[in-house]
Amino acid sequence: MEAFSTSPDTLATRWDAVRQAITQAAQQSGRQAESVRLIAVSKTHPAEKLAALHTLGAVDFGENRVQEAESKINALGRAAYRWHLIGPLQANKARKAVTLFDVFHALDSVALALRLDRVCDELGRAEFPVLLQANLSRETTKSGVELHQLAALRDTVLSSKHLKLEGLMTLPPYFDAAEAVRPYFRQLREVRDAWQTQGYFGATLGELSMGMSHDFAVAIAEGATLVRVGTALFGTRS
């Protein structure tokens, strides 16, 4: 199974299937397929596999550990790839994260925001796009801030020198039935819409990073602009 799943043909088939499913989900809810960006979640997979997917047209790659991503980013470069840090970030990895990644999806504390802003200053990075991770299910095992803390984190980002408020992200609880996560996706969109109306994203549309392999179609129906897909593209992680 694993040998088969790494073959270039299989990768191409999966890439096409996921792209097609995204297009279909977008069209069914009256959206343009181009309004949804596919992030290939490449954690645990070697750089060669990422390069193979890049050849097929993938540009956006998501990694959840700075340490693991470092060698892949150094091998593949920053020019032709867009690197998304989608996992929680420890304060002591902030410098590396700012050095390596194009965008951070999992900002979950005021202290981390302040630290990232300071690091940007030190490293001369003018702008670091961030998404705020919301913990809507209030699971203690999940990172992210609860709904009532989101505004404070947003205001910290908005008053920082270098952080750019790009959008919101969530990682809902796992349910076998993808439909069961719809209320979480909807809730995140409602926050985004309210903030949009209030002008917090300026002239650009606030991003909604939500939806993974088994539920991205539901997320797209609820307005996802960034879907984070690993297993459906690369096969099961060992």
Ligand SMILES: *Cc1c(COP(=O)(O)O)cnc(C)c1O
């Ligand atoms: C691993 C991961 C994904 C991808 O999950 P799949 O089910 O493999 O598509 C998406 N988002 C985050 C934050 C992840 O850690």
